[in-house]
Amino acid sequence: MTSVSWRVPAKINLSLAVGPRRPDGYHDLSTVFHAISLADVVTASTPTAPDADPSLTIVEATGAERAVDLAAVPLDRSNLAVRAAQMLAAHAGRRPSVDLHVSKAIPVAGGLAGGSADAAGALLACNDLWNLGLSTADLCRLAADLGSDVPFAVVGGTALGAGRGEVLEPLPARGRWHWVLIAGVGGLSTPTVYRRLDELRATGQAPPPRDRFGPPSTLIAALADGDVSAVADALDNDLQAAAFDLAPSLAATVDAGRAAGLSAGLVSGSGPTCVFLASNAEQARTAAAVLERDGFAGRVMIATGSHAPHRLR
Numbered sequence: 001m002t003s004v005s006w007r008v009p010a011k012i013n014l015s016l017a018v019g020p021r022r023p024d025g026y027h028d029l030s031t032v033f034h035a036i037s038l039a040d041v042v043t044a045s046t047p048t049a050p051d052a053d054p055s056l057t058i059v060e061a062t063g064a065e066r067a068v069d070l071a072a073v074p075l076d077r078s079n080l081a082v083r084a085a086q087m088l089a090a091h092a093g094r095r096p097s098v099d100l101h102v103s104k105a106i107p108v109a110g111g112l113a114g115g116s117a118d119a120a121g122a123l124l125a126c127n128d129l130w131n132l133g134l135s136t137a138d139l140c141r142l143a144a145d146l147g148s149d150v151p152f153a154v155v156g157g158t159a160l161g162a163g164r165g166e167v168l169e170p171l172p173a174r175g176r177w178h179w180v181l182i183a184g185v186g187g188l189s190t191p192t193v194y195r196r197l198d199e200l201r202a203t204g205q206a207p208p209p210r211d212r213f214g215p216p217s218t219l220i221a222a223l224a225d226g227d228v229s230a231v232a233d234a235l236d237n238d239l240q241a242a243a244f245d246l247a248p249s250l251a252a253t254v255d256a257g258r259a260a261g262l263s264a265g266l267v268s269g270s271g272p273t274c275v276f277l278a279s280n281a282e283q284a285r286t287a288a289a290v291l292e293r294d295g296f297a298g299r300v301m302i303a304t305g306s307h308a309p310h311r312l313r
């Protein structure tokens with residue numbers, strides 16, 4: 001085997017409750033992750049020079065619905081996919097010799113865990129290329145050291161996330177879910193958004209963290225029932241207040257989605273991508289066309305959920 005490709009989905013957070021800042025700088029979460037059809041493809045190939053360190057090429061996916069800002073992606077060792085290959089090789093006691101190729105459709109720094117998807121793709125593809133035979137659970141343990149969203153990117157589907165997001169429990173989500181996404185202009189840095197939420201809370205401008213937060217039972221039941229309007233009512237994101245504060249135009253973006261007939265909208269993760277739930281595929285297409293025409297040209301995408309990473313070849 002000389003080349004392996006994995007298609008790895010972006011994620012959105014259907015709910016995201018953020019606890020107080022922990023001594024290690026992270027925040028405990030209670031979140032519902034949902035992996036969508038928007039995806040990057042990561043290919044791992046055997047390099048011609050067998051002793052080489054990982055190399056990385058990133059291209060924009062052909063047919064991507066919107067342009068991806070490739071200039072914002074680091075190409076050096078700080079890239080999460082490169083670090084994933086190095087970590088997996090160290091774990092397996094072998095050289096990290098691999099050519100990584102990422103075909104990107106997921107917006108960069110968009111709150112959709114695109115970098116985490118690429119890291120998960122590198123773990124999945126290198127595990128196969130190098131014939132390591134690591135289980136999904138093993139890969140998730142390594143993934144947690146790469147970033148809080150990487151374990152979910154390895155498993156996909158719909159899942160409850162606890163801890164800093166790395167403690168996962170799969171959730172049933174009946175049927176197909178139809179989403180419209182509006183990409184933000186520029187990116188928002190995740191640490192900056194968390195820090196701003198802490199500041200807003202400290203000054204009484206955002207509700208305090210819930211002392212004890214458990215799984216969002218109304219949302220979980222609505223997903224299991226396939227009840228679109230109940231899911232729409234239960235969408236929730238504690239980081240949204242901080243994202244609005246840092247990027248005030250986002251509040252109008254969320255309003256525009258609702259005005260285009262979509263039942264509910266919110267900022268995805270730390271933003272700035274906004275996501276909207278549609279009742280069906282037809283409504284998603286109609287609303288996306290309205291938004292494309294009225295102020296969001298080149299920024300609108302349609303996606304379905306949920307999806308899991310899968311191997312292409």
Ligand code: C5P
Pocket residue numbers: 025026027028029146147148149163164165190191192194
């Ligand atoms: O885990 P990851 O490297 O993706 O996190 C990036 C940053 O986001 C962290 O350094 C932290 O500032 C913030 N974060 C957080 N709590 C989480 C996840 C991320 O504060 N649960």
